[in-house]
Amino acid sequence: MTATNQPSAAATSGAPDHREGDPARQHTGYPHLPGRLYDCPACEARCHCTPGDAECIYTGQHNGMASA
Ligand SMILES: [Zn+2]
Numbered sequence: 001m002t003a004t005n006q007p008s009a010a011a012t013s014g015a016p017d018h019r020e021g022d023p024a025r026q027h028t029g030y031p032h033l034p035g036r037l038y039d040c041p042a043c044e045a046r047c048h049c050t051p052g053d054a055e056c057i058y059t060g061q062h063n064g065m066a067s068a
């Protein structure tokens, strides 16, 4: 006896996020330094602080490399 309900391996329900290449996470086409442009989805998505540089525009928790 075989089961009539076969598990569909290609069940694509729910789009995966946190993926690079997602248009919502891409930097805007306007040339800018990562983490320095307001209204840029990718800049606002995470901290872009670099050592010895000013704090990025990210409103969340920074990685702390810019301070101290
Ligand atoms: Zn950006």
Ligand SMILES: [Zn+2]
Pocket: 046, 047, 048, 049, 055, 056, 057, 058, 061, 062, 063, 064
């Ligand atoms: Zn930062």
